[in-house]
Amino acid sequence: MVQPRKNADAKPYYFYVLLCADNTLYGGFTDDLEHRLATHNAGKGAKYTRPKTRRPLKMIYHEVFTDKSSALKAEYAFKHQPRSAKLKYLTAHGVTF
Numbered sequence: 789m790v791q792p793r794k795n796a797d798a799k800p801y802y803f804y805v806l807l808c809a810d811n812t813l814y815g816g817f818t819d820d821l822e823h824r825l826a827t828h829n830a831g832k833g834a835k836y837t838r839p840k841t842r843r844p845l846k847m848i849y850h851e852v853f854t855d856k857s858s859a860l861k862a863e864y865a866f867k868h869q870p871r872s873a874k875l876k877y878l879t880a881h882g883v884t885f
Contacts, residue, residue, distance in 0.1 A: 801859035804850040805866065805878065808842040813874055815866040817859040821850055849883050 802821055806814040806828060814836055818824035828837045828845050837845055853859040866874060875885075 798854050801853045801856045802850050803853065803859045803862035803866070805848055805874075805883075806837065806845040807848045808837065808845055810841050812842065813871065813878075814842075814845070815863050815874075817856075817863045819856075821847065849878055849881060851881075 799819055801817060801819050803815065803817050804821060804824070806816070806825070808814060814828075814834065816824065816834060824833070825845065825847050827833045829843055831838050831840070831843065837843065851859075851862060853862065866877065869877070878885075
């Protein structure tokens with residue numbers, strides 16, 4: 789019988805928000821924040837962050853989750869809001885601009 793993984797051993801997943809050089813916001817998810825930011829800044833990340841006009845990118849917020857599904861849901865919810873709601877969300881979570 790296979791034993792389920794204990795939460796203490798589970799890999800963390802993150803929802804994160806990047807501030808682009810053109811002052812736009814990008815939300816994503818990952819299991820390695822440092823590597824993902826480096827990938828975006830190298831122009832090899834998401835299609836949205838590839839243009840040179842959007843780089844450099846700065847990580848301004850991240851939130852940790854114990855499962856991939858929850859991180860993906862947070863990303864989806866963030867991306868499907870108008871900019872004003874995104875800014876309100878970030879301010880409510882202690883991000884200052």
